[in-house]
Amino acid sequence: MEITLTDSDLVRRIGSGNDRDAEEEFCRRMGPRIRLYGLRHLRDLHAAEDLMQQVLITSLEALRESRLHQPDKLASFVLGTSRMMVLDLRRGAYRRERLLETFGADLVPPGSAWHPRLDHDRLACCVQNLSERERSVIVLSFFDEQTGAEVARFLNVSEANVRVIRHRAILQLRNCMGVTA
Secondary structure (H helix, E strand, O other), X not given: OOOOOXXXXXXXXXXXXXXXXXXXXXXXXXXHHHHHXXXXXXXXXXXXXXXXXXXHHHHHHHHHOOOOOOHHHHHHHHHHHHHHHHHHHHHHHHHHHHHHHHHHHHHXXXXXXXXXXXXXXXXXXXXXXXXXXXXXXXXXXXXXXXXXXXXXXXXXXXXXXXXHHHHHHHHHHHHHHOOOO
16 A cells, blocks of 8 residues: 655655655656646746756755755745746746847848848747757857857856857757758
């Protein structure tokens, strides 16, 4: 007969040390709820799955460090974490839109014979469809104007890896935007 743990029991077991079974139960129990919240508020399956992973990681770190002072409020804690991450994603999307409006025209090489009007919404969607690492490299390289070495230090990867990631991300963006090179 399987014993069902309460939320309080899960919080205590995770906070007491390396209890993989309690962590697995936490992820099994909370993962679908987070994904549903993400689908409802982000309206994208991939974004909802990314949100689920981020919230689970953040929540597990907090539980391991015993930062949840009211163990019976586990579901509220996870929901609040989900809500804050969705708000952060929306703020980031708003900032990207503003950056594209301001600097998007600079993405077209100067002196080119053909000067298309940049479709900001499409580019924002294309950037959003990149993996998190590719998106980070593109944003840090082109919007924050950081060098390859700075991006490598920030992401804890080699400079060569940054160049490969950036090259592949640019190819994906070109394909997504329908640009032939």
